Amino acid sequence: MGSSAAILSLLQTLNLISESDSFLSHSDKLSILVEMDSVDETMAEIPGSKKVDAAAYERRVIDSLLIFLHLIDSHLSDPDHDDDIGFTLSLSQQLEIVQEEITSFFIATDEEEQICSSSSRYSNFASSYYNTENQQQNLLVGLDDQIRELKQWIFDPDSHYLVQSVMGMTGIGKTSLVKQVYNDPLVIQEFETRLFLHIGPDYTRLEDIMLRVLDELGVVIPSDKLDDSDYLEKQLSEALSTQKYLVVLDDVWDGDAYQILSNFPENRKGSRIIIISQIQRLYELIFPHKLIILPFLNDDDSWKLLHQTAFTNREEKCSRELEKIGKKIAKNCEGLPAAIIQVGENLRGKSFEEWKTLSEQEDPLVITRYDDTPLSKALFFSYMMLPQYLKSFFLYMGVFPKDYGISRSKLIKLWVSEGFLETEPGNEETFGYTLDLLILRSVVLRGKHTSVDMYSFKDCRLHFTFRSLCVSEAKSEKFFHILKKYTDCTPENIIMQQRLCVHNNVVLALTQVHEWMESVPNARSLLCFGPKQQYPVLLPFCFRLLKVLDALAIRFYEFPHQLLALLHLTHLSITCDRELPNSISTLSNLEVLIFTRHHNIKLSNNGPIYLPIDIWNMYKLKQLYCKGFDLPPPPDNCHLENLLTVSGVSVHSCTMEVLSRIPKLTRIAVQIESAHDSTETFNFFDHVASLYEKFQSFKFPNFPMNIxxxxxxxxxxxxxxxxxxxxxxxxxxxxxxxxxxxxxxxxxxxxxxxxxxxxxxxxxxxxxxxxxxxxxxxxxxxxxxxxxxxxxxxxxxxxxxxxxxxxxxxxxxxxxxxxxxxxxxxxxxxxxx
Missing domain, CATH: 3.80.10 (Leucine-rich repeat, LRR (right-handed beta-alpha superhelix))
Structure with a gap:
């Protein structure tokens, strides 16, 4: 989870403590926040190769903190809680344990022996991973076009590009592809000097990278010049300026690695530099450049690679029945070569029944931080190399079911509602930039293009390998837990979990599951992603600290009045066949309200159906979706000051009386039943145009001049x-x-x-x-x-x-x-x- 997510949990818990609660002093609150923030900063500053080992000490801090937070949550979720002596004593003892673990963390991360041990461990990790890459090189399939493109650039005498970048997700074959080109006899013959350098995450100084290159070139640097960047640059220029060279910088992460490109002599002999990285934003810093982003394998190439890996003996035969099952397994690997190779190795010599069993599993591999496989190590390392603040955002994406097209707008709504960052109204798109960073670091996959920009995206998804890692990490760190089977819902599985994600709504129909949930009422989020049920199922409303309830995939005949007791709710998505009650305003902290009907049918032909009048008292509301309903005329002196978007209303909500009371509105989606009387229907154009000069998006229709x-x-x-x-x-x-x-x-x-x-x-x-x-x-x-x-x-x-x-x-x-x-x-x- 990373300490950033732990800090988020800490902040949310401390915010729930009222002034009247005396069990935790102000100084204790401040002290633990400062100490946890120091843990966060320390983890951010630890060099890349040491992060994996430091994570073990960080985990001990987080484990102790989660117990501390659970004590507070259990106390707050009890409506009859008293500040009894026993609870205060337990809390004080656990706070001491947290502080002891924080002290141990700082001691461990400061020890020189730990640093040396970490470097050695990373070397072993890297060696293991590149052994897999070399094996993958021998089985390289599906990348003929990319190999051809790279060679064409290398041999093109008219190309003015010195640098080519090869990028993509961990395990997709970047190093294997470049090595195949690098070792091609024609390429060897073409260049006087060739260097293939593994950079890695620890080369953060430009001088260290130049020293590495010069050492490979056999240039001896005096000890007093090791930190003299001007001298090193001059030596690098002298060593290469008269030669036609090919230099590969592999495994480039953040830091100054890219800056060395400006120090290479750009002679006219056709020299070439290849950057291999999974961080796609690096290419923006390298100009001019060319860029190759490796694709995932298609189904045919996936099966070809799996077959070559699983059947290394040419005498082994694959029956037609086994081939059918094998193609399904290969498809489930989602085109990632390293995953296909590992699955193929696991299947060597296995029986038909074992192949069949694997084909029926949701994922062909389970990825955790503890797996001793090169792929799992590489994936976990990619996760650990994320900036601290990005880890919570990344882990949260695992709440969605497999193959779920994660809507950019839905994800941002949830991030905001979960309180991942404090935002001012209108600044939520900052989270869109956060999503872009995860995509550019190749841990999240792009989805459909947006209409505004063919290079931006409406939705995204996780590769099954990263999703598996997210689910594993999140469960162990009590960040979220997935409920899909009966056994997932037992108290030992859900206790202390901050978020419960229902991926099979049927489990909520079981009485025992409700009883188990009532025994652990501390969850902050309940997310029900389906599949949608034709008939209603009961939803547990025992979570008194709940902030986010996404239940669109669950059908209610009547509005469930029990949820009005969930006073901390900031996000409510619900499907109901009846109208909202006026008492909805009881949920005064709501920022997002999404209200849909199971059947999109018009309830009345006698005019508009209005939301309850008290909707105008929900002052914190930022986003409102209510298809088939309209905003009623507002009472005197009522304004929805923070409301930014309105969707699903009709033209009856677009009167001057209504719109003038929503001063920050930036987007409105209007449902038009008929265009037969267009004159009356579209009278609201002038209202919107006059009230919102800076309006940027209006779904159907709106014609302000700045639209x-x-x-x-x-x-x-x-x-x-x-x-x-x-x-x-x-x-x-x-x-x-x-x-x-x-x-x-x-x-x-x-x-x-x-x-x-x-x-x-x-x-x-x-x-x-x-x-x-x-x-x-x-x-x-x-x-x-x-x-x-x-x-x-x-x-x-x-x-x-x-x-x-x-x-x-x-x-x-x-x-x-x-x-x-x-x-x-x-x-x-x-x-x-």
């Missing part, structure tokens, strides 16, 4: 009405779905859409598109089955995606040369295109 993104669906407007939208100066994204506009021809004029970069057309009856939009960079066309022609004015477009349109038209696009300026991606459910 950047518009999504329309089901309006049925004629294309002539597009002129108002086409004149918007700052519009970047336009999404038209499900007959938003109707008619066979859409033609734009020069000067329209001056800033439009992204266009989505989906389920429209359009026949001909005639564009003249120079700023347009990305076009997606889906399910437009009548489309016959797109004009050839897309020379500025970088990406054109066609999905399930007319087969004849998609063939025409595939063969047409007029789109040569754009990358064209065509997908279809019809296989003979």
């Amino acid at each position: 950047r993104k518009i999504s329309l669906s089901g309006c049925g407007f004629p294309w002539e009405n597009m002129e108002v939208i086409a004149s918007l100066p700052n519009l970047i994204v336009l999404k038209l779905r499900w007959y938003a506009f109707c008619g066979p021809l859409w033609k734009t004029s020069k000067g329209q859409f001056p800033s439009l970069e992204f266009l989505l057309l989906e389920d429209l009856d359009i026949v001909n598109l005639e564009f003249d939009i120079q700023s347009l960079r990305w076009v997606i066309v889906r399910h437009c089955y009548k489309l016959e022609n797109i004009s050839n004015q897309l020379k500025y477009t970088k990406l054109l995606e066609m999905d399930d349109c007319s087969p004849s038209f998609m063939k025409k696009v595939r063969e047409c040369q007029s789109f040569s300026g754009a990358e064209v991606k065509i997908s279809s459910s019809i296989t003979d295109l």
Whole structure:
């Protein structure tokens, strides 16, 4: 978990202690916070190779702290708790243990013997890992294109790029690929000098890296010049300036490693430098550069690699039945070569039944910090190398089920609600940058592109190996625990756990499970991710300290009034077939309220259905989603000062009376039932435009002059009405779905859409598109089955995606040369295109 997550738990617990609770003095609170913060800072400053050993001492601190926090939580969750002498004595004794462990941590991390031992241990780790890499090199499959690209750059006499970066997740084959190119006879013949240097995380000084390179070159440096960077740079230049060299810097982490690139002589002999790293943000610091991000293996290559690893003896045969099972196992490895190799080694000589058993397991490998395998060590080391503050964010991603497409917006909502960082209203996108950092460090995988930027992403996921590590670490550190089977719910499994994540809602239908949960009522979060049930199941409401309840996957016939006793709730997501009660305002700490119905049907044809009037008293509310409901006219002097986003309401919520009471609103998604009376329906345009000059996102529809993104669906407007939208100066994204506009021809004029970069057309009856939009960079066309022609004015477009349109038209696009300026991606459910 890392001490940052422990500090988070500590802060949340201390914040729950009221002024009237005298069992913990102010000085004790301050002391333990300062001491834990010092542990955090110390872990951050420990060199990379020593972090693994230091983690063992850190764990002892965290274990003692968790017991301390559990004592407080148990006391606070008891509604009849008294400040009795026994509790205070136990708390005092445990606090002494925490402080003793903190002292032991500092002593252990200061000892020189520990440092030397750690270096040796890291060397063993590195040796073990690279043995696997060498084995992987002998079985290298699926990377022919990347090998070809790297060689082409190496031999290209016209290339002005000195540096090429090879990046990707741990175990994906970066080192293996580069070694294969490095050892190619033609490459050996091409360069006078070749160096393959393992840098590692401990080379944080530029001088040390230069000394390493000079030592490999046989250059002796006087002892009084070891720290003279100018002298070392001069020696490096003299040693290489007359030669054609190939230098590989492998396993580059944070620090000054990249800075050495500016010290290499950039002669005109065709020299080359290759950087191998899993931290993708390094490439931004290397310019000019080229970049290769290694992909995961496809299913065919995965099976090929697994087969080669499991059947090393050519005389061994794989039956058709075993091949079918083996392909399933290979697919479950999710394309990671190192995982496939380890699974293949585990399967050598195993019986058909053992193969079958493995194929039926959720994951083909279980990864923990204690595994003595090269892959587990490498994955755990990648986790330990995360900055301290990122570890909690990373671990939290394990709360989601396997293969769960983690929505960027949902994840950020939960991070904020969990209190991972203090944020001011409107600054939540800071967490989006945090997610980007995890992606760039290759521990989180990208998902779908956003419409605003083809290089940013709507969702993400964890590779099963990292997810397995997250689940293991989180359970042992009481950060979260997953409930999927009956045995997962026993008291010994859930006691002291801060978050309970239900991945099988059926377990909540068991009476025994509810009784067990009631015996350990200290959880701060209850996350129910499904699968969705057709019939209601009971939800335990015994967690009096609960802050986050995500129960969208659970159906309620009636609103469960028991949850109104959970006064600490900041995040509530619930599916209910009835309306919210007026007493919802009892939850005065709510910042996120997501309220949906099991069936999206209109409850009444007699006008709008309003949320309870007391919704206007929920002053801390930041995000509101309530499809099918509207905000009622506000009482006098009531304002939702912190409300930033509103989704699911109708135009009845877009009156001047309502909108003027939400001063910080930045996004609103409006549901339109019909466009037949468009004059009355869209009168609210002027209201929004006049109240929110800096409005940036409005789903269906809104035309303030500074709008950047518009999504329309089901309006049925004629294309002539597009002129108002086409004149918007700052519009970047336009999404038209499900007959938003109707008619066979859409033609734009020069000067329209001056800033439009992204266009989505989906389920429209359009026949001909005639564009003249120079700023347009990305076009997606889906399910437009009548489309016959797109004009050839897309020379500025970088990406054109066609999905399930007319087969004849998609063939025409595939063969047409007029789109040569754009990358064209065509997908279809019809296989003979």
